[in-house]
Amino acid sequence: MxxxxxxxxxxxxxxxxxxxxxxxxxxxxxxxxxxxxxxxxxxxxxxxxxxxxxxxxxxxxxxxxxxxxxxxxxxxxxxxxxxxxxxxxxxxxxxxxxxxxxxxxxxxxxxxxxxxxxxxxxxxxxxxxxxxxYIFDTFVKKKINFDKRIIASDLMTPELLTIGPEDKVATARNIMVKDMIDHLPIVEQMQDGKNMVVGILTSSDILQTLIPSERIARDAMISDHEQHRLELAARGIADRNLITISPNETINSVIDLMLKSNSTYALVKSMDSVLGIITFRDIIALLGEQVESEIPAYIIGLPEDPFESELVKSKFTNTIKLLYKISPEIVEARCKIKIKDITGERKRYEISASIISPYKRYSYTSKNEYDIAKIFDEMSDSFKNQISRKKSSDKQKESVRYSPRD
The missing domain is CATH 3.10.580.10 (CBS-domain)
Structure with missing residues (x-):
């Protein structure tokens, strides 16, 4: 943390x-x-x-x-x-x-x-x-090393979307398009009941299946070729040489690994379990704008419209202030804003945020609304409910722990 x-x-x-x-x-x-x-x-x-x-x-x-x-x-x-x-x-x-x-x-x-x-x-x-x-070169040039104070588990995106090894390539393509992601780990259930990541599918892997080989003539067979490849099992085109890193590796090690392996991702693994994924976006998010609050709070992807930008800052700051009063142990807040699609002059946003305490990370992802103010109001309500449930659960545990026995 x-x-x-x-x-x-x-x-x-x-x-x-x-x-x-x-x-x-x-x-x-x-x-x-x-x-x-x-x-x-x-x-x-x-x-x-x-x-x-x-x-x-x-x-x-x-x-x-x-x-x-x-x-x-x-x-x-x-x-x-x-x-x-x-x-x-x-x-x-x-x-x-x-x-x-x-x-x-x-x-x-x-x-x-x-x-x-x-x-x-x-x-x-x-x-x-x-x-x-450039970030890595800056760290090396200035001899900046955060040791174990900023580690992979702090940078990763948790709660991964995954697919099974027998799921079709077409299914993977649909998930990538719908959720606007480029990496899908393939998870297989083993005989002992545990889930194991056996490969990863990227948007690049799928694109390569759509291009016919030189042996296939450019005629009606092309569409048959594309349809056939999309019906393949995901394991058939997945990369099994996974780029992985432990949750305790430093930020310097994470960036160095991704650059040296020429990889766009690093899976964060502990034993056989995948805890999350780090992509270019997760590291670039460190360049987000800091907003004024009692705790460190950052926003990456502020809207270009000045009114919306100031609205976002105000809403996020007010949410943090409220949550800090409810739960003073909060140590950091981060928000990522992305455009889901554009219809004429209207933009549909996807907003994800994390509120971090020493013992738990609270997360929120919007439902792709056009009304950015409504998203932040829903975010505030979601975090209040999450923190309240956690506090209620802790009180119940304390009550059980210290209740007198008959």
């Missing part, structure tokens, strides 16, 4: 990272031409090992497609990028890493386009992996 002092130290150490201009972190952008077929986009993603590709339209606007977007295509050989691409905010070379991290979290992206302000042309991109590398 991260103490208040260590949490403040981490935020302070990451201050320079947060304010660093992205111009020195630019990479070559992965661009595709306007209105190309989805099959070509998938091929580019797999060739470039890129989760996103960008399309610069004739009017200079920039659209993005990620791996999850391509999974919804019914026919990858006829559907074009314009039907599933979405417009996203662009960066300029002088934008900060902190702002980039906010946009990445809000839009659930691993890379963002960088444009030249004069020409409005895409001149580069910034990836979440590059941000991770």
């Amino acid at each position: 991260i103490s208040q002092e260590v949490s403040r130290q981490l935020y302070s150490h990451l201050k320079d990272v947060r304010g660093q201009a992205i111009r020195d972190l630019m990479e070559k952008p992965v661009l595709v031409k306007e209105d190309v077929h989805v099959s070509k986009i998938i091929g580019t993603m797999l060739k470039e090992n890129s989760h996103e590709v960008f399309v610069q339209m004739s009017d200079k606007t920039v659209y993005c497609l990620n791996m999850r977007d391509t999974l919804v295509a019914r026919d990858i050989h006829t559907m074009k990028s314009s039907t599933i691409g979405k417009r996203i905010p662009s960066l300029t070379p002088l934008d900060s890493i902190g702002n980039a991290a906010r946009i990445m979290s809000l839009h659930r992206l691993r890379a963002l386009p960088i444009i030249d302000e004069k020409s409005q042309e895409v001149v580069g991109q910034l990836s979440s992996k590059r941000i991770l590398q």
Whole structure:
């Protein structure tokens, strides 16, 4: 559990990272031409090992497609990028890493386009992996080591969605699209009744099944090929070489492992049990904006609209203050805001939050509402109920423990 002092130290150490201009972190952008077929986009993603590709339209606007977007295509050989691409905010070379991290979290992206302000042309991109590398290099350069004070279990996302080894690839694809995730551990029940993770399926694994081999002619057999592969059991295409880490490994070790193994995730395991998963997003969330409260509290993915941004800060701060009065042992609060989808001018949000005490982590995930104020009101009620139930349970245990015997 991260103490208040260590949490403040981490935020302070990451201050320079947060304010660093992205111009020195630019990479070559992965661009595709306007209105190309989805099959070509998938091929580019797999060739470039890129989760996103960008399309610069004739009017200079920039659209993005990620791996999850391509999974919804019914026919990858006829559907074009314009039907599933979405417009996203662009960066300029002088934008900060902190702002980039906010946009990445809000839009659930691993890379963002960088444009030249004069020409409005895409001149580069910034990836979440590059941000991770910069965080790690900063820790090494400044000789920052939090020892066992910030560990994998503090960073991970618990309560994983999983599938069984015989579940179909189509089922995995539907879960990834619906819940906007890219990693699905495959869990098998053993003879002793215990559950064991035997592999992991990623959006990249599924995309590779949709691209037919060179032996398959580009005719009617293509759709048969795609349908056949989606009916396969998940274990057939899963990666069995799992990237795992113990819950007590330090933040430095977690980042180092993900970078050296060129992995987008690390499963947190204790014995044969998987406790959670750490992805790029979980580490980038450390760059969230701190809000004023009695305890360390952070928000990653603040809305771009100034009114909504201030509303979120106010609602989250008030919730924390209320919970702190109910339960003074709370030591930290974190909130992640993501866009689930966009309909016209309306945005549907998914908001997850954690309230952490020395003995328990309280969690909340919204039901994808459009009304962001309503979400935070429901969040406050949910946390109040969780903490009240915990206190009531503790009182009952104390009553039983000390009740006189007949």
